[in-house]
Amino acid sequence: MKVRESGMPDEEVWSEFFEPKSILKILGINKTVRDIADFGCGYGTFTIPVAQTVRGKVHAIDIEPEMIEETKRKAEKRKLGNVETITRDFVSDGSGLENESVDYVMLFNILHLNNPEKLLREAYRILRRGGRLGIIHWNYDSTTPRGPPIEIRPNSEQCIEWARGAGFNHLIRYDLKPYHYGIVGVKE
Ligand SMILES: C[S@@+](CC[C@H](N)C(=O)[O-])C[C@H]1O[C@@H](n2cnc3c(N)ncnc32)[C@H](O)[C@@H]1O
Incomplete structure:
Protein backbone atom coordinates (compact mmCIF):
# COMPACT_ATOMS: atom_id res chain seq x y z
CA MET A 1 0.00 0.00 0.00
CA LYS A 2 1.52 3.29 -1.12
CA VAL A 3 2.23 5.71 1.73
CA ARG A 4 -0.46 8.39 1.83
CA GLU A 5 0.53 11.74 0.31
CA SER A 6 3.85 10.32 -0.91
CA GLY A 7 3.59 11.41 -4.55
CA MET A 8 6.45 13.50 -5.86
CA PRO A 9 6.46 16.84 -7.70
CA ASP A 10 8.75 17.23 -10.74
CA GLU A 11 12.35 16.45 -9.93
CA GLU A 12 13.53 20.06 -10.49
CA VAL A 13 11.04 21.24 -7.87
CA TRP A 14 11.90 18.45 -5.41
CA SER A 15 15.65 18.96 -5.64
CA GLU A 16 15.33 22.65 -4.76
CA PHE A 17 14.31 21.72 -1.23
CA PHE A 18 17.53 19.95 -0.21
CA GLU A 19 21.30 20.15 -0.06
CA PRO A 20 21.80 16.36 0.01
CA LYS A 21 25.56 16.34 0.66
CA SER A 22 25.40 18.63 3.66
CA ILE A 23 22.36 16.78 5.03
CA LEU A 24 24.16 13.44 4.76
CA LYS A 25 27.13 14.88 6.61
CA ILE A 26 24.93 16.14 9.44
CA LEU A 27 23.17 12.78 9.68
CA GLY A 28 26.46 10.89 9.89
CA ILE A 29 26.40 9.17 6.50
CA ASN A 30 30.10 9.13 5.66
CA LYS A 31 32.90 6.83 4.53
CA THR A 32 32.79 4.87 7.79
CA VAL A 33 29.31 3.54 6.94
CA ARG A 34 29.06 0.27 5.05
CA ASP A 35 25.64 -1.00 3.94
CA ILE A 36 22.53 1.19 3.78
CA ALA A 37 18.81 0.76 3.13
CA ASP A 38 16.91 3.71 1.60
CA PHE A 39 13.15 3.27 2.15
CA GLY A 40 11.29 5.11 -0.63
CA CYS A 41 14.25 6.22 -2.73
CA GLY A 42 12.16 8.43 -5.05
CA TYR A 43 14.31 10.11 -7.70
CA GLY A 44 17.46 8.91 -5.94
CA THR A 45 17.98 12.43 -4.57
CA PHE A 46 19.81 10.97 -1.57
CA THR A 47 20.53 7.45 -2.84
CA ILE A 48 23.10 8.62 -5.37
CA PRO A 49 25.20 10.85 -3.08
CA VAL A 50 24.97 8.10 -0.44
CA ALA A 51 26.27 5.50 -2.90
CA GLN A 52 29.14 7.86 -3.77
CA THR A 53 30.00 8.14 -0.08
CA VAL A 54 29.62 4.79 1.69
CA ARG A 55 31.84 1.71 1.45
CA GLY A 56 29.15 -0.92 0.98
CA LYS A 57 25.87 -1.54 -0.79
CA VAL A 58 22.86 0.80 -0.99
CA HIS A 59 19.53 -1.04 -1.10
CA ALA A 60 17.16 1.47 -2.73
CA ILE A 61 13.52 0.43 -2.30
CA ASP A 62 10.47 2.02 -3.91
CA ILE A 63 6.98 0.91 -4.85
CA GLU A 64 6.96 2.99 -8.08
CA PRO A 65 8.72 1.36 -11.04
CA GLU A 66 9.38 4.83 -12.54
CA MET A 67 11.23 5.94 -9.41
CA ILE A 68 13.28 2.74 -9.42
CA GLU A 69 14.11 3.21 -13.12
CA GLU A 70 15.20 6.79 -12.50
CA THR A 71 17.43 5.82 -9.57
CA LYS A 72 18.90 2.92 -11.56
CA ARG A 73 19.55 5.19 -14.57
CA LYS A 74 21.40 7.71 -12.41
CA ALA A 75 23.49 4.98 -10.76
CA GLU A 76 24.44 3.47 -14.13
CA LYS A 77 25.29 6.87 -15.61
CA SER A 92 2.70 -4.47 3.06
CA ASP A 93 5.71 -6.73 2.51
CA GLY A 94 8.55 -5.30 4.59
CA SER A 95 11.96 -4.62 3.09
CA GLY A 96 12.83 -8.24 2.30
CA LEU A 97 16.30 -7.64 3.72
CA GLU A 98 17.92 -10.07 6.17
CA ASN A 99 17.97 -9.49 9.93
CA GLU A 100 20.98 -7.39 11.01
CA SER A 101 22.22 -6.89 7.43
CA VAL A 102 22.74 -3.09 7.16
CA ASP A 103 24.53 -0.35 9.10
CA TYR A 104 22.22 2.56 8.37
CA VAL A 105 18.52 2.92 7.49
CA MET A 106 17.21 6.05 5.77
CA LEU A 107 13.59 7.00 6.38
CA PHE A 108 13.51 10.26 4.45
CA ASN A 109 10.21 12.09 3.97
CA ILE A 110 8.20 8.95 4.58
CA LEU A 111 7.18 8.81 8.26
CA HIS A 112 3.73 10.34 7.70
CA LEU A 113 2.44 6.87 6.82
CA ASN A 114 -0.42 5.22 8.69
CA ASN A 115 1.66 2.90 10.81
CA PRO A 116 5.08 4.50 11.41
CA GLU A 117 5.86 2.22 14.37
CA LYS A 118 5.73 -0.85 12.11
CA LEU A 119 8.21 0.70 9.66
CA LEU A 120 10.52 1.68 12.50
CA ARG A 121 10.44 -1.90 13.83
CA GLU A 122 11.36 -3.11 10.34
CA ALA A 123 14.27 -0.66 10.31
CA TYR A 124 15.38 -1.96 13.71
CA ARG A 125 15.17 -5.60 12.56
CA ILE A 126 17.47 -5.14 9.56
CA LEU A 127 20.07 -3.01 11.36
CA ARG A 128 23.23 -4.51 12.79
CA ARG A 129 24.09 -3.75 16.43
CA GLY A 130 25.57 -0.26 16.55
CA GLY A 131 23.76 0.61 13.32
CA ARG A 132 21.93 3.88 12.93
CA LEU A 133 18.55 5.16 11.85
CA GLY A 134 18.29 8.48 9.99
CA ILE A 135 14.97 10.29 9.65
CA ILE A 136 14.22 13.42 7.65
CA HIS A 137 10.87 15.11 7.60
CA TRP A 138 9.22 18.39 6.71
CA ASN A 139 9.04 20.85 9.57
CA TYR A 140 5.77 20.84 11.44
CA ASP A 141 4.79 24.11 9.83
CA SER A 142 1.96 24.55 7.34
CA THR A 143 3.87 27.30 5.45
CA THR A 144 6.51 24.97 3.97
CA PRO A 145 6.29 24.95 0.15
CA ARG A 146 5.52 21.17 0.07
CA GLY A 147 5.00 18.32 2.45
CA PRO A 148 2.05 16.25 3.60
CA PRO A 149 -0.97 18.02 5.10
CA ILE A 150 -0.25 19.26 8.60
CA PHE A 168 16.30 3.02 19.23
CA ASN A 169 18.46 5.00 21.68
CA HIS A 170 20.56 8.16 21.70
CA LEU A 171 18.01 9.97 19.54
CA ILE A 172 19.23 13.40 18.48
CA ARG A 173 17.35 16.05 16.51
CA TYR A 174 18.99 18.30 13.92
CA ASP A 175 17.74 21.39 12.11
CA LEU A 176 18.00 20.89 8.35
CA LYS A 177 17.22 24.36 7.15
CA PRO A 178 15.19 25.68 5.51
CA TYR A 179 12.29 23.22 5.60
CA HIS A 180 13.26 19.98 7.34
CA TYR A 181 14.43 18.40 10.55
CA GLY A 182 16.56 15.30 10.92
CA ILE A 183 16.82 12.66 13.63
CA VAL A 184 19.51 10.08 14.19
CA GLY A 185 19.15 7.12 16.55
CA VAL A 186 21.21 4.06 17.37
CA LYS A 187 20.42 0.35 17.68
CA GLU A 188 22.64 -0.56 20.61
C1 LIG B 1 8.00 11.74 -0.62
S1 LIG B 1 8.92 10.59 -1.54
C2 LIG B 1 10.52 10.67 -0.76
C3 LIG B 1 11.64 10.21 -1.65
C4 LIG B 1 13.05 10.25 -1.03
N1 LIG B 1 13.10 9.49 0.21
C5 LIG B 1 13.51 11.66 -0.79
O1 LIG B 1 13.41 12.12 0.36
O2 LIG B 1 13.92 12.32 -1.76
C6 LIG B 1 8.31 9.03 -0.98
C7 LIG B 1 8.71 7.84 -1.86
O3 LIG B 1 8.25 6.64 -1.20
C8 LIG B 1 7.69 5.78 -2.17
N2 LIG B 1 6.70 4.92 -1.49
C9 LIG B 1 5.48 5.28 -1.03
N3 LIG B 1 4.87 4.24 -0.48
C10 LIG B 1 5.71 3.17 -0.59
C11 LIG B 1 5.62 1.80 -0.23
N4 LIG B 1 4.53 1.32 0.39
N5 LIG B 1 6.66 0.98 -0.50
C12 LIG B 1 7.77 1.46 -1.14
N6 LIG B 1 7.91 2.76 -1.52
C13 LIG B 1 6.90 3.60 -1.25
C14 LIG B 1 7.06 6.73 -3.20
O4 LIG B 1 6.88 6.09 -4.44
C15 LIG B 1 8.07 7.88 -3.24
O5 LIG B 1 9.04 7.67 -4.23
Whole structure:
Protein backbone atom coordinates (compact mmCIF):
# COMPACT_ATOMS: atom_id res chain seq x y z
CA MET A 1 0.00 0.00 0.00
CA LYS A 2 1.52 3.29 -1.12
CA VAL A 3 2.23 5.71 1.73
CA ARG A 4 -0.46 8.39 1.83
CA GLU A 5 0.53 11.74 0.31
CA SER A 6 3.85 10.32 -0.91
CA GLY A 7 3.59 11.41 -4.55
CA MET A 8 6.45 13.50 -5.86
CA PRO A 9 6.46 16.84 -7.70
CA ASP A 10 8.75 17.23 -10.74
CA GLU A 11 12.35 16.45 -9.93
CA GLU A 12 13.53 20.06 -10.49
CA VAL A 13 11.04 21.24 -7.87
CA TRP A 14 11.90 18.45 -5.41
CA SER A 15 15.65 18.96 -5.64
CA GLU A 16 15.33 22.65 -4.76
CA PHE A 17 14.31 21.72 -1.23
CA PHE A 18 17.53 19.95 -0.21
CA GLU A 19 21.30 20.15 -0.06
CA PRO A 20 21.80 16.36 0.01
CA LYS A 21 25.56 16.34 0.66
CA SER A 22 25.40 18.63 3.66
CA ILE A 23 22.36 16.78 5.03
CA LEU A 24 24.16 13.44 4.76
CA LYS A 25 27.13 14.88 6.61
CA ILE A 26 24.93 16.14 9.44
CA LEU A 27 23.17 12.78 9.68
CA GLY A 28 26.46 10.89 9.89
CA ILE A 29 26.40 9.17 6.50
CA ASN A 30 30.10 9.13 5.66
CA LYS A 31 32.90 6.83 4.53
CA THR A 32 32.79 4.87 7.79
CA VAL A 33 29.31 3.54 6.94
CA ARG A 34 29.06 0.27 5.05
CA ASP A 35 25.64 -1.00 3.94
CA ILE A 36 22.53 1.19 3.78
CA ALA A 37 18.81 0.76 3.13
CA ASP A 38 16.91 3.71 1.60
CA PHE A 39 13.15 3.27 2.15
CA GLY A 40 11.29 5.11 -0.63
CA CYS A 41 14.25 6.22 -2.73
CA GLY A 42 12.16 8.43 -5.05
CA TYR A 43 14.31 10.11 -7.70
CA GLY A 44 17.46 8.91 -5.94
CA THR A 45 17.98 12.43 -4.57
CA PHE A 46 19.81 10.97 -1.57
CA THR A 47 20.53 7.45 -2.84
CA ILE A 48 23.10 8.62 -5.37
CA PRO A 49 25.20 10.85 -3.08
CA VAL A 50 24.97 8.10 -0.44
CA ALA A 51 26.27 5.50 -2.90
CA GLN A 52 29.14 7.86 -3.77
CA THR A 53 30.00 8.14 -0.08
CA VAL A 54 29.62 4.79 1.69
CA ARG A 55 31.84 1.71 1.45
CA GLY A 56 29.15 -0.92 0.98
CA LYS A 57 25.87 -1.54 -0.79
CA VAL A 58 22.86 0.80 -0.99
CA HIS A 59 19.53 -1.04 -1.10
CA ALA A 60 17.16 1.47 -2.73
CA ILE A 61 13.52 0.43 -2.30
CA ASP A 62 10.47 2.02 -3.91
CA ILE A 63 6.98 0.91 -4.85
CA GLU A 64 6.96 2.99 -8.08
CA PRO A 65 8.72 1.36 -11.04
CA GLU A 66 9.38 4.83 -12.54
CA MET A 67 11.23 5.94 -9.41
CA ILE A 68 13.28 2.74 -9.42
CA GLU A 69 14.11 3.21 -13.12
CA GLU A 70 15.20 6.79 -12.50
CA THR A 71 17.43 5.82 -9.57
CA LYS A 72 18.90 2.92 -11.56
CA ARG A 73 19.55 5.19 -14.57
CA LYS A 74 21.40 7.71 -12.41
CA ALA A 75 23.49 4.98 -10.76
CA GLU A 76 24.44 3.47 -14.13
CA LYS A 77 25.29 6.87 -15.61
CA ARG A 78 27.71 7.46 -12.74
CA LYS A 79 29.01 3.87 -12.94
CA LEU A 80 28.01 3.19 -9.34
CA GLY A 81 28.13 -0.57 -8.88
CA ASN A 82 26.90 -0.51 -5.29
CA VAL A 83 23.23 0.48 -5.81
CA GLU A 84 20.75 -2.38 -5.61
CA THR A 85 17.30 -1.17 -6.70
CA ILE A 86 14.28 -3.06 -5.36
CA THR A 87 10.72 -2.53 -6.58
CA ARG A 88 8.72 -3.43 -3.51
CA ASP A 89 5.92 -2.36 -1.19
CA PHE A 90 7.67 -2.09 2.15
CA VAL A 91 4.45 -1.21 3.96
CA SER A 92 2.70 -4.47 3.06
CA ASP A 93 5.71 -6.73 2.51
CA GLY A 94 8.55 -5.30 4.59
CA SER A 95 11.96 -4.62 3.09
CA GLY A 96 12.83 -8.24 2.30
CA LEU A 97 16.30 -7.64 3.72
CA GLU A 98 17.92 -10.07 6.17
CA ASN A 99 17.97 -9.49 9.93
CA GLU A 100 20.98 -7.39 11.01
CA SER A 101 22.22 -6.89 7.43
CA VAL A 102 22.74 -3.09 7.16
CA ASP A 103 24.53 -0.35 9.10
CA TYR A 104 22.22 2.56 8.37
CA VAL A 105 18.52 2.92 7.49
CA MET A 106 17.21 6.05 5.77
CA LEU A 107 13.59 7.00 6.38
CA PHE A 108 13.51 10.26 4.45
CA ASN A 109 10.21 12.09 3.97
CA ILE A 110 8.20 8.95 4.58
CA LEU A 111 7.18 8.81 8.26
CA HIS A 112 3.73 10.34 7.70
CA LEU A 113 2.44 6.87 6.82
CA ASN A 114 -0.42 5.22 8.69
CA ASN A 115 1.66 2.90 10.81
CA PRO A 116 5.08 4.50 11.41
CA GLU A 117 5.86 2.22 14.37
CA LYS A 118 5.73 -0.85 12.11
CA LEU A 119 8.21 0.70 9.66
CA LEU A 120 10.52 1.68 12.50
CA ARG A 121 10.44 -1.90 13.83
CA GLU A 122 11.36 -3.11 10.34
CA ALA A 123 14.27 -0.66 10.31
CA TYR A 124 15.38 -1.96 13.71
CA ARG A 125 15.17 -5.60 12.56
CA ILE A 126 17.47 -5.14 9.56
CA LEU A 127 20.07 -3.01 11.36
CA ARG A 128 23.23 -4.51 12.79
CA ARG A 129 24.09 -3.75 16.43
CA GLY A 130 25.57 -0.26 16.55
CA GLY A 131 23.76 0.61 13.32
CA ARG A 132 21.93 3.88 12.93
CA LEU A 133 18.55 5.16 11.85
CA GLY A 134 18.29 8.48 9.99
CA ILE A 135 14.97 10.29 9.65
CA ILE A 136 14.22 13.42 7.65
CA HIS A 137 10.87 15.11 7.60
CA TRP A 138 9.22 18.39 6.71
CA ASN A 139 9.04 20.85 9.57
CA TYR A 140 5.77 20.84 11.44
CA ASP A 141 4.79 24.11 9.83
CA SER A 142 1.96 24.55 7.34
CA THR A 143 3.87 27.30 5.45
CA THR A 144 6.51 24.97 3.97
CA PRO A 145 6.29 24.95 0.15
CA ARG A 146 5.52 21.17 0.07
CA GLY A 147 5.00 18.32 2.45
CA PRO A 148 2.05 16.25 3.60
CA PRO A 149 -0.97 18.02 5.10
CA ILE A 150 -0.25 19.26 8.60
CA GLU A 151 -2.93 16.92 10.05
CA ILE A 152 -0.84 13.87 9.13
CA ARG A 153 2.63 15.43 9.36
CA PRO A 154 4.58 14.15 12.36
CA ASN A 155 6.62 16.56 14.44
CA SER A 156 10.10 15.65 15.61
CA GLU A 157 8.97 14.76 19.15
CA GLN A 158 6.50 12.22 17.75
CA CYS A 159 9.17 10.66 15.53
CA ILE A 160 11.54 10.41 18.49
CA GLU A 161 8.85 8.77 20.61
CA TRP A 162 8.02 6.24 17.87
CA ALA A 163 11.70 5.47 17.29
CA ARG A 164 12.29 4.99 21.01
CA GLY A 165 9.29 2.63 21.10
CA ALA A 166 10.87 0.58 18.32
CA GLY A 167 14.04 0.17 20.40
CA PHE A 168 16.30 3.02 19.23
CA ASN A 169 18.46 5.00 21.68
CA HIS A 170 20.56 8.16 21.70
CA LEU A 171 18.01 9.97 19.54
CA ILE A 172 19.23 13.40 18.48
CA ARG A 173 17.35 16.05 16.51
CA TYR A 174 18.99 18.30 13.92
CA ASP A 175 17.74 21.39 12.11
CA LEU A 176 18.00 20.89 8.35
CA LYS A 177 17.22 24.36 7.15
CA PRO A 178 15.19 25.68 5.51
CA TYR A 179 12.29 23.22 5.60
CA HIS A 180 13.26 19.98 7.34
CA TYR A 181 14.43 18.40 10.55
CA GLY A 182 16.56 15.30 10.92
CA ILE A 183 16.82 12.66 13.63
CA VAL A 184 19.51 10.08 14.19
CA GLY A 185 19.15 7.12 16.55
CA VAL A 186 21.21 4.06 17.37
CA LYS A 187 20.42 0.35 17.68
CA GLU A 188 22.64 -0.56 20.61
C1 LIG B 1 8.00 11.74 -0.62
S1 LIG B 1 8.92 10.59 -1.54
C2 LIG B 1 10.52 10.67 -0.76
C3 LIG B 1 11.64 10.21 -1.65
C4 LIG B 1 13.05 10.25 -1.03
N1 LIG B 1 13.10 9.49 0.21
C5 LIG B 1 13.51 11.66 -0.79
O1 LIG B 1 13.41 12.12 0.36
O2 LIG B 1 13.92 12.32 -1.76
C6 LIG B 1 8.31 9.03 -0.98
C7 LIG B 1 8.71 7.84 -1.86
O3 LIG B 1 8.25 6.64 -1.20
C8 LIG B 1 7.69 5.78 -2.17
N2 LIG B 1 6.70 4.92 -1.49
C9 LIG B 1 5.48 5.28 -1.03
N3 LIG B 1 4.87 4.24 -0.48
C10 LIG B 1 5.71 3.17 -0.59
C11 LIG B 1 5.62 1.80 -0.23
N4 LIG B 1 4.53 1.32 0.39
N5 LIG B 1 6.66 0.98 -0.50
C12 LIG B 1 7.77 1.46 -1.14
N6 LIG B 1 7.91 2.76 -1.52
C13 LIG B 1 6.90 3.60 -1.25
C14 LIG B 1 7.06 6.73 -3.20
O4 LIG B 1 6.88 6.09 -4.44
C15 LIG B 1 8.07 7.88 -3.24
O5 LIG B 1 9.04 7.67 -4.23
